Amino acid sequence: MLVGEPPLQYLTRWRMHKAAGMLRAGPKSLGEIAGRIGYEAEAAFSKAFKRWAGHAPGAYRHSSRLAGTDSPR
Numbered sequence: 001m002l003v004g005e006p007p008l009q010y011l012t013r014w015r016m017h018k019a020a021g022m023l024r025a026g027p028k029s030l031g032e033i034a035g036r037i038g039y040e041a042e043a044a045f046s047k048a049f050k051r052w053a054g055h056a057p058g059a060y061r062h063s064s065r066l067a068g069t070d071s072p073r
Contacts, residue, residue: 016052019045023061030057 005013015037022033034045049057 012048012052015039016049019049019057020053020060020064023057024064033057 018037019033022028022036028036030046031042034040034042037045039045039048046057049060053060055063
């Protein structure tokens, strides 16, 4: 725990930050983003993202484009 959190928690946070950037940046599909950050299933990615951000990836993409905001954390 050199970064102050368990390895899996750190990995999940890092993946979600990467995914949030991809959601804000362009038209990649959720399946493509999920695969690029290490999830085999889009559903598993969506569930993890919702737990992290508080709302689904599609809603995050839509709201961040409207508001021009950064990631929630």
